[in-house]
Amino acid sequence: MTNSGSLAVLIPEFPGQTHIFFWREIQALRLDGASVKIISTRAPKTRNFHEFCSEIDETFYLTPLRYFTSILFCLRNPRWFASTLAYCFSLKCSLKLRFRTLLFIPVAANLAAYCTEHSIHHVHVHSSADASHITALASLCKKFTYSVCIHGNLNQYGDNHKAKLSSAKFIVTVTKPLQEEIYSTIPQYPKDRVHVLAMGVDVTKFLPRKYPEILEKQFVITSVSRLVHVKGHKFALQALAQLPSEINFLYQIVGDGELRSELENEVQTLGLNDRVTFLGFQKEGEVYNTLMNTDIFMLTSFGFGEAAPVAIMEAMACGVASICSIIGGTKDMITNQHDGMLVQQKNIHDIKQAVLFLLSDRKRLATIGANARKTAEEKFSHKQSASTLLQYISQNQLA
Structure with a gap:
C-alpha cells in the first residue's frame, strides 16, 4: 500500500456471532503490513462470541454520536455539509426515506472527523446497506476514498445502490452471481472495478482431518x-x-x-x-x-x-x-x-x-x-484474499 497506516475496515454492529471471517481478514491485512483501524456503526448488545472479542476494544463506534465533534466538522466544512444535503435530496425514494438518510449526516460527520484525525485514506465497508450510505456521505469531504464488499443479494440491503456505490473506488463481491447483480443494477459502474474475492478461511489453522483405515461404525x-x-x-x-x-x-x-x-x-x-x-x-x-x-x-x-x-x-x-x-x-x-x-x-x-x-x-x-x-x-485462503484486497486498495490510491 502507499500508506500502510491509512486503512480502516467498517463493519456494522461489530462483533457479531458470525463475524469471525471479518476478524480473519483484519488479522491478515495487518500481517501484510497494514495498520488497520476497526470502525463499526454501533456496538452489539452481546459481544462474548469469539476469542477475538476481548481484543477489539480499539474499535471506534460511530454511535452514540460525538455530538460536539459532528457539529464542529459540519461548521468547518460547509461545502461538505451542503453536498450531503444534495446527496439525500437526490435519492430516488419516498420523502420518508430521504428524511431517514438525512439523519445519517451527523454519523457521517463523525466518520469523516475520525478518518481525518487518524489520517485514514481508505475505508473498506462490509455492507451495502446503511453503512454504505454513511460512508458515501462522509467521503464527500474528499479526505478519504472507500470500497464496498457485497455479501448478499442487493435486495437484502435496501435501495438506492447507485447512490451508495457509484463513488466507491472499487466493489468486491464474494461470489460471481453477486458480481453479475452489480453489473445489472449499476450498469454504468466500470466492470473492471468489480472484483470477486472470497472472505476466506485460515487454512493453516483449519487443517484436514485424518481418516483412519478402519473408521468408527457411527x-x-x-x-x-x-x-x-x-x-x-x-x-x-x-x-x-x-x-x-x-x-x-x-x-x-x-x-x-x-x-x-x-x-x-x-x-x-x-x-x-x-x-x-x-x-x-x-x-x-x-x-x-x-x-x-x-x-x-x-x-x-x-x-x-x-x-x-x-x-x-x-x-x-x-x-x-x-x-x-x-x-x-x-x-x-x-x-x-x-x-x-x-x-x-x-x-x-x-x-x-x-x-x-x-x-x-x-x-x-x-x-x-x-x-x-x-x-x-x-x-479460500484468507491470507491470499487479504493480500489481493490490499492490491486493489493500493492500485486505486495511485489511480
Whole structure:
C-alpha cells in the first residue's frame, strides 16, 4: 500500500456471532503490513462470541454520536455539509426515506472527523446497506476514498445502490452471481472495478482431518450455523429421518438462535432424540475440534440468506465432505461429487440421496474430503484474499 497506516475496515454492529471471517481478514491485512483501524456503526448488545472479542476494544463506534465533534466538522466544512444535503435530496425514494438518510449526516460527520484525525485514506465497508450510505456521505469531504464488499443479494440491503456505490473506488463481491447483480443494477459502474474475492478461511489453522483405515461404525454429520428459518435445518432433519434404520449416525447441530426450541420439537416429532444433539454456539477453536470428528458437513439453506458460506469453507479446509444447497455462489465453491455435494433448496429427497451417496463408500467419502481440502487451499485462503484486497486498495490510491 502507499500508506500502510491509512486503512480502516467498517463493519456494522461489530462483533457479531458470525463475524469471525471479518476478524480473519483484519488479522491478515495487518500481517501484510497494514495498520488497520476497526470502525463499526454501533456496538452489539452481546459481544462474548469469539476469542477475538476481548481484543477489539480499539474499535471506534460511530454511535452514540460525538455530538460536539459532528457539529464542529459540519461548521468547518460547509461545502461538505451542503453536498450531503444534495446527496439525500437526490435519492430516488419516498420523502420518508430521504428524511431517514438525512439523519445519517451527523454519523457521517463523525466518520469523516475520525478518518481525518487518524489520517485514514481508505475505508473498506462490509455492507451495502446503511453503512454504505454513511460512508458515501462522509467521503464527500474528499479526505478519504472507500470500497464496498457485497455479501448478499442487493435486495437484502435496501435501495438506492447507485447512490451508495457509484463513488466507491472499487466493489468486491464474494461470489460471481453477486458480481453479475452489480453489473445489472449499476450498469454504468466500470466492470473492471468489480472484483470477486472470497472472505476466506485460515487454512493453516483449519487443517484436514485424518481418516483412519478402519473408521468408527457411527457416522458423524454436523451443521454449523445460526438457528434461524432460512438455514433449513428442518429439511436436513426430515431427510435424516428417512435414512434406513441400519445406518448409524449422529447429527450435531452447532449454533444458537430463535429456532432452537422449534427444532428440538421437530427432533422429538421425527423420533431422532438419540440421533441428534444440539451443541450450542461454539468459538473458532471449538468448531475446529468438532469438524475434526465430522464425516459429513451439511448446510441446507434456502432463499437469499447465503452467498459464499464461510462454514462450508471451514469444513472443506478440514477435509470434510459437504452437502450444500445450490444457493448464492455455492456452485462456484463446490464441484458436485468431486469436493462435495450440491442439492436443490428444500429438497428432502436430494439431501437424503446425497447422504446415502457419501455414506455408501467410506473411501469415496475420504477422497471427496481430500479434494475439498485442495479446493480450500486454492480458492479460500484468507491470507491470499487479504493480500489481493490490499492490491486493489493500493492500485486505486495511485489511480
